[in-house]
Amino acid sequence: MRLDELLEGLQQQVAQVRSARDRIHTLLDAVLVIGSDLELEVVLQRIVESAVSLVDAEYGALGVLGEEGTIKQFLTVGIDEETIAGMGHYPRGEGILGLLIRHPEPLRLANLARHPSSVGFPSGHPPMTSFLGTPIKVREQVFGNLYLTDKQGAAEFDADDEAVLRTLAAAAGVAIDNARLYDDARRRQRWLAASNELTRSLLSGTEPTAVLESFTATLREMAGADLVTLAIPVGDSGELVIEAASGTRAEDARGLVLGAATLAAKVFASGETITSDAVSADPRATGGSAAVVELGPAFLVPLGTRDHVRGVLQVANVPGGPVFTDAVIDMVIGYGNQAALALEVAEHRQDADRMLVLNDRDRIARDLHDLVIQRLFAGALTLQSTLGRLADRPQEGARVQRVVDDLDDTIKVIRSTIYSLGEQERSRSEGLRARLVAAMERAAEALGFAPALRMTGLLDTNVPAGHAEHMLAVAGEALSNAARHAQATAVDVSVEVTDTALRLKVADNGHGVDPAVTRRSGLANLQQRAEELGGSFSLRPNEPSGTVVEWAAPLHTAL
Structure with missing residues (x-):
């Protein structure tokens, strides 16, 4: 009888040794798996999958921390897309998850709902009982947390599960660091190649407008952004104009004049970088591209040194898009400084x-x-x-x-x-752009608000003096009519020059032209100015209310 007990005990110890051996092999395999790729997104997903497999959990998640201790990215295993959509949104870092964020130490619970920090689950969330969590640190800084729930085949996770998960978290920290270093090296390589291409294009005499458009497109690709704009100053007025744009609704932003109250103008004046989680809803901003295009996370950086700002770069994502990391912001600042230097060298040339x-x-x-x-x-x-x-x-x-x-x-x-x-x-x-900005400032006094101005094309170089004088007179007359007769609350002015024509469009949301009015000497004057240059003039109702004045003149007559 005694011998049977000894044999049974020996068999149990052998089974435990085999189980420990198998778990160690599984852990080593998991470490190899998560370290075999250098793409950060792939590494993060493999970490969650390996953690679930190692401790036999039903559900697993990895929460990547952002600024101020919030969860900016949440990767899951065990929950399908339909369930995720039904929950509405991923956790923000409250309850038990918030406890682990505030106190980054391993946490093991038999029942989630019984913990004082528990805040329950959102509607549609699958029920969960047992819990095991541990932080992932990269160079002594908490990168995120691993969350595992519902131990399969047991009521709760044990100390061995905790030890295995801590070991995996340590290996995960190394893998994440390697992936980030690799990503940073690739980004720097692209940055150097883009900087060299920018310098070569500028010094080879390529048209600056084309170079700046290529610059914003390259920057958008490197930053993974939805929209990138570059605004440059107009004369000494303190206002800027978006000279180049790339991405979502770039055409709506290109040529837009940015007043002194916009974030871009504040960056230009201060030389300081500004970041925002939702730039279109930011109370610091008034007008600008964020008022025309709905934008979410964004940052604006000065182009050049603080003492000599040459322009302002805005890098933005649409609402709901990811917040830009410090590495991306630093990369854009460095690339912007390199671009400013290349622009200065080109200007000297x-x-x-x-x-x-x-x-x-x-x-x-x-x-x-x-x-x-x-x-x-x-x-x-x-x-x-x-x-x-x-x-x-x-x-x-x-x-x-x-x-x-x-x-x-x-x-x-x-x-x-x-x-x-x-x-x-x-x-x-004193180019045409500066004169247009001055005309808008004068019109603002009569209107009671600043008209929105958009300028596109080489207005300062491609427009003959005679055309410029006619166009400024037409713009002044149209704005005067809007102020005196239309009682408008918004006026949009757009001026565009191409290789063949100069076009002006003034649209307001006022009362429109009264059909009973027969004397229109001002309108006849606008028609005459167009005919003198062989151009056209039209007046039509705006939708849903107001008037649209369109005036155009060909440029070939000046040759």
Whole structure:
């Protein structure tokens, strides 16, 4: 009898040793599995699956922590997509999960509902009883927590389960760190390649607008964002215009003028980075792209140094999208600084090219004045001196006089050309964009609010002076009508220039044009300005209320 008991005890010990051996082998296999991939999302999912398998749990989850101790990502095993959809949202870090966040130590419970910190389950959540949780640390910092529930084949998890899970969590921390280092290395590689391409494009003389569009597209891909915009200053007004945009509804944001109350203008003025979990609903923001496109998590960074900000980058996701990590923000800041340096080098090169042009213009002006005009003047004087000898031949004298008059007119034309050579460059100091912004500021005084302005295309370089004057006059008349007659509460102004045409659109939400009004001298003036340039003018009702003024002029007439 004694021998049977000893044999039975020995068999139990052998079974326990085999069970421990099998568990160790399973644990080693799990460590190999989670460490065999460097894609972070794949690693995280494998960690949860391995944890569920190791401790024979019904359900498992990994909660990745974000800022201020909240759960920003939640990966599950054992719950189907339909059940997840029925629950409405993933846990935010309350109850037992919040306890583990506040006190990152292993936690083992026989019954979840009986713990004082329990807050119950949301509607549609499957019932759960036993619980085992442990933190995952990466370089002594808590990355997230493993949550396991409902031990299969037993009422609760035991100490061995806890020890195995802690070991797995330690290995998981190493695997996560490796995956993040790999992701950071790939991001830096893409950043360096993009920076080199940006510098090469700028220095090769590629059109800056095309370079900036490529820059925002590359940045959006690198950051994994839904929308990236780049705003640059307009003159010295403190306002900015979105010069380039890439992503969701980029066309709605491109060309939008950002007033001083927008977050972008605040970043431009302060040189400080601003982050927001929901930028469209952020009380600090007024207007801007977030008012046109519904956006969620976002951050805005200055392009350049704090003392010399060249523009503002906004990187955003749609509502419900993930919050950007510190690594992504740092990457964008570094890439932005590199881009600012490349832009500055390109501008210096353009300045050098412009100086060559100016010097050449000065030389041409001097040659025209010192050589051509003097010779023409001397020739005219010579011809004039011969007129006295032709008093008896009036026909020949009249011909000579006409030649003298033509020479005098030619001298005037050349002098006008010399003057215009200098004036062309001086007129660039206040471009059409700055004048449009100033016109909106003047209109805001009469309207009682600032009109929304959108500018697209190379307005400062591709629009002839005559076209610019006509367009500014039409915009002023349309805004004046909106202020005096429409009683509008919102006015949208868009100006677009292409290779072939200049277009202006002014839309308000006021009362619209009264059909009983027959005198429209102002409207006739707008029509005349369009016809003078071979363009078009139209006036139509806006939907659901108001008026739309559209004015266009071809650019080929200025050639």
